[in-house]
Amino acid sequence: MVFTAIVFFIAAIGAITGAFGVVLLRNPFYSVLALAVHLVSLAALFLLLRAEFVAAAQVIVYAGAVMVLYVFVVAYVGGGEQLASGGVLRVLGPLFALALAIELCIAMLGAGLKGVNSKGAAYVPGFGSPRSIGELFLTKFLFPFEAASILLLVAAVGAVVLARRRHGLEPDEQFERQVHVPRPAWTGTMAEAGGLTMPAHAEERTLVEGEPVATPTSDRPDQEGGW
């Protein structure tokens, strides 16, 4: 019991400190790191509540995948300028949070649930294990499970569509190069159709300009044959 209490208080202090760090730290990168601390502490609390699978998913999904995504985006966008908070909300925001805390405390104290002041139901072995969670997902909660997978697919596609590079906002040089290929001199003209060859001085000009297509005679179909 004493051990449980010690672990609980360490994890709770870690979670609350991490949450304060997310809100108070100025650099978004440090906020992300504080959220990682918060998530790991929360996973410890989940373990105390006998939710093994949720704790493992929390560490793997949040502290693993989502944090990496955050770190990448913070590194891409940059820490950003140190934004000062808005005038009105800077005062009203903490007041609102305090009011919410008082209201939640009243709700908790006034709750008629007897179980709140107990240690919970008797622990049966296997509670919260991957086996029982998986059974519930595939029997009782099959529809939410499938809906969640579709939601993940939609979110992945939506993120790709949102964050992709759009043509038309800024000139795309690769696209321009594909469309406006500089044609070698004396090709595709009336002169070529008439069987005229390139004058010597024109070829010199081409070479001087350093066009990438300086081989007008090699790939030209044989000049006597015409068509």
Add this chain to the structure above:
Amino acid sequence: MNIGWYLSVSAIIFCIGAGGVLVRRNPLVVLLCLELMLNAANLALVAFARMWGNEDGQIFALIVMVVAACEVTVGLGLVVAIYRRRLPIDVDGLNELQG
């Protein structure tokens, strides 16, 4: 530990997150504070699941985690799109839809 302790921790974290959403102006940090609020709800769900000895609350917490992951993905995509358009990364500066 009694279940009430977990619920109080959950309430504190939720209030910190709600205050952060209101105070901070960087959309990345606003998303982080939303994560805080969702995690507080998760903690309450798991605590109630323990209280009743029923695993349905844990399933609910897992679904909330899925939804939070989707929200983060789309939100970070929006942040990247904002950055690409050279708009200010500031939730107060993005008020074109305000009417």
